[in-house]
Amino acid sequence: MKICTKNHHHWSLLDSLPEDKSGAGKFKCAGCAYEKGLRAGKNKEESLNIELETLHESQSMTLQHKSPHAAFAKGYLDGISNF
Template sequence: MSICLREHRYDPFFSRLPLDQGDFGRHKCAGCAYERGYQAGLNRVSILNIEEQVNLIAHSQAGSVRHKSPIVAFAQGYADGLFQYYASCP
C-alpha cells in the first residue's frame, strides 16, 4: 500500500469535497483521485470503472484530503479535464 507524499494533500481546493470514510475509497488520496480523473477527462476516456481507478491511487490521511471523498474528487477532476479538452479544441 503506497502513501501519497505529494503537496496536493494540503491544497485547500480539496476542503470543499464531502466527507467519505466508507467503502472502497476509505483513506485514499482525494488529490491523486482528482488528478487521475482529470487525465481521464482530458483524454476523453469514455468507459470508466471508478472503483478500479480509486483502488489504484495511494493512501493519504494528511491535510485537506483527510477523509474526503476520492469518488467525488475523481468525478470533479474528470469534469475539469473534459472542460479543459474542449477549451483547447478549435
C-alpha cells in the first residue's frame, strides 16, 4: 500500500480521535479515512463501507495510530452536518 503524502498531520480536528494500535486499521491514514467519510456524508450515502484496504498507510507520528474507523465516522458526521 502507498504511503500518504498529504498534510493530514496538521489537522487538529483529528487530535481527539481514539487510538487503534491493532487490527486492520493499524497504520492506516486517519486523514484519508476522514476525507472518505466526509465525501460520503456530503453525498448523503446510506450504505457505508470504509474499505480499509483502499486507504494509504500513515507514517505521521500524530496520525499513525489514530482510528480510521472513528475518523471515517467523524468525517461522515461533518459531511451531513455542514453540507
